Amino acid sequence: MKVHAIYHSLAITSTLSSLATATFNLNTSGPDWDYTAKDLANTTSQACKDAYSADINCDPTLLGLVASMRPGFQPGPSDFDNTCTPTCSESLDTYVAGVQAACTAPGDKSQESVGGGDNVDMYLDPVEIVGQLFQYTFASNCAYSSNGSYCYFEPTANADSFSCDDLCAMEFYKSAHDYPASAKMFNYYYLISRGSWWASEFATGWTRLTEVCGLVGDNATSSSNSTETSQGAVTSTASSMFGAETSPASTSSTAKDQSETAASVLSSTTTSASTGSPTKSANAGESLKVEHVAGGIVWSSLMALCLL
Structure with a gap:
């Protein structure tokens, strides 16, 4: 499917000038982000932390x-117009490449929370998985439905029964396949596994794409920025959506989807697709925040249900 069929080039062009000063860095806490350099393993080198903190x-x-x-986070179409741009795409690619180049020491790791309460362990992931999750989120939220709205605002069809004419569903499941970082998510500002339920849904959706809808082969775009993660080689980058024949997928973040995600993760918090041995939190002083991971999953699930 052609990129121009699902992206509005005019909207992108009209917002480029306004994005000249639109920046953030992951080492700054705020109302919507709190996984900063202090949340990386305490064995992480300063060079890696500096790359992680780049704009x-x-x-x-x-x-x-x-x-x-945050309940008050309710982005509208104009927010997506400001976000879904080539400038952002290219910056994400540059950021991930910079982290990959800098974070080469054995101790350079991000931490993934597993469990909750008094049974919190940390799995160690490559630091670049955080940036790659931003690439996946960009790809999965910057697609348009056939009616011209962002797929973020459209309900997600079931993996085993979506129509092959449903652009949002096809993009959603293709993106999950193309970006292995789709196996991760943030909850209570902690990096966690999305869980086995979503892994099964993504696999079912990809099977339908290839066997029913006729998507031929593995159409994930390749990039020199690929890396090995606990889910395998990441072979797609956000910038591919602006230049490839096919674009990465879209996801819907309706309250219903958020509720299902939170509930599924709660049921599988002891399951991690990560490699490496589990270890207790490598950062002293973070135990209170860690202990709220499971509670946060419950809270987010209830909050999402209340928004229905």
Whole structure:
């Protein structure tokens, strides 16, 4: 499917000038983000932390799309117009490449929370997985439906029964396949596994795309910025959506979807697709925040249900 069929070039062009000063960095806490350099493993080198803290030339809306649990975070179409731009795409690519180049020491790791309460462990992931999750979120939220609205505002069809004419569903499941970082998410501003339920849904959706809808082969675009993660080689970058024949997928962040995600993660918080041995939190002083991970999942689930 052609990129121009799902992206509005005029909207992109009209917002480029306003994005000249739209930046953020991941080492700054705010209402929609709190996974800063202190949340990386305490064995992480200063060079890696510096790369992690580099500016990203994207609208701060993207921070909220990745991690916000704030009820007041309610982005509208204009926020997506400001976010879904080539400038942001290219900046994400540059950011991930910079982290990959700097974070090469054995101790350079991000921490993924597993469990809750008094049973919190941390799995160690490559630091670049955080930036790659931003790339996946960008790709999965910057697509248009056939009626001209962003797929973020459209309900997500079931993985085993969506219509092959449903652009949003096709983009949603293709994106999840193309971006292995889709296996991760943030909850209570902690990096966690999205869980086995979503892994199964994504796999079912991809099977339908290839066997029923006729998507031929593995159409994930390749990039020199690929890396090995616990889910395998990341072979797609956000910038591919502006130049490839096919574009990465779209996801809907309706309250219903948020509720299902939170509930599924709650049921599988002890399951992690990450490699490496689990370890207790490598950062002293963070135990209170860690202990609220499971509680945060419950809270977000209830909040999402209340918004229905």
